[in-house]
Amino acid sequence: LCNCSAVGSVSTAECNGTTGQCPCLEGYTGLRCESCAPGFYLEQSSQRCRPCGCSPAGSRSAQCDDSGKCQCKVGVTDPKCDRCSDGYYRFNETTCEPCQCNNRSTTCDSLTGTCLHCQENTEGAHCELCKEGFYRSTHACLRCPCSTVASTGTCRIQPGETAPTCDKCKTGYTGPNCNRCDNGYYNSDSICVRCKCNRNVDPALTPRVCEPDSGECIGCLYHTAGFHCEECEDGYVRDPEGTNCTRKEATLGPETKEFTTSAPNASKATSFSTAVINSTLSPTTIQTIFPLSSSDNSTSAFADVSWTQFNIIILTVIIIVVVLLMGFVGAVYMYREYQNRKLNAPFWTIELKEDNISFSSYHDSIPNADVSGLLEDDGNEVAPNGQLTLTTPMHNYKA
Structure with missing residues (x-):
């Protein structure tokens, strides 16, 4: 059998x-x-x-155990030893190659070897790069000190430096770490906000435009004032259009015109009280004392003097001129009166004797001489020939 x-x-x-x-x-x-x-x-x-079906390239032998699992080489896995283990790639006729991930990953693509799941804020085919928003320090990738609100969030260390610098700041921010407000912006709850100065500050003259911590405008132009240059200076009022500050209307003359100083977007020409100035000052004096300019940021001396001071100056000049004229006229009048009195006054010579008083005068030689008022007693008489008779309670005297 x-x-x-x-x-x-x-x-x-x-x-x-x-x-x-x-x-x-x-x-x-x-x-x-x-x-x-x-x-x-x-x-x-x-x-x-x-x-068994063991892979000749990945297994140590063709034999398998009772479960059918083959004995694999280093870096090879699966029951038939036909796939690279984690941390290995490129299955070939000899063995699998270990992944090159700089100890920041344990796995890579089994065919290409590209590292998967990089750790410690790294990326790249071999985990050799820092992720976006991180920079490489000595042994690790550290987060950039750049807020995504103020910048792109990325940074880098420049050659020769130890601290990172943000790649690009957003509008309104500046500084190596984009942590300061740029010119024309101020800090409002840790956010840079554009200065609100109603276009009454010139950045060329005042680069900061406003205080970086409070937002208060610096260097208001065009006769404006206030926290946001929203008000007019003393002596100025808002024009009917509500855009410019114009000088208050003068009260000196019936035809006083308004003095205006406009911002660049104004269409009115600069003018002032021509009725008063034309009557008191010459054109040369006007140009010297009150230079007029159409420049956007006029800083003339006249603009710096308030309208009230200007009125006081004009009134003072007028009063001084009037007083001088009155003094001159009075002096002339008094001089003429003095001359007339000197010519018309009679000259008397009185001679006292024991029994009579003798008067002599030259008023007969002066036409229309009046001597009737020289002696005011009722007892005194004037003879036709010019002799005076003095009458007293005791005696009568003839001259």
């Missing part, structure tokens, strides 16, 4: 007459084909020999 295996032999009744070797199916071996051949294993569920 052959006694061949019913599972592993071709026929249970056929065998070699000399040796007794039964003809075995693929995967079986033994005299009666009762065992699995090398490269095969016994499947427990079916009790049949199955091929």
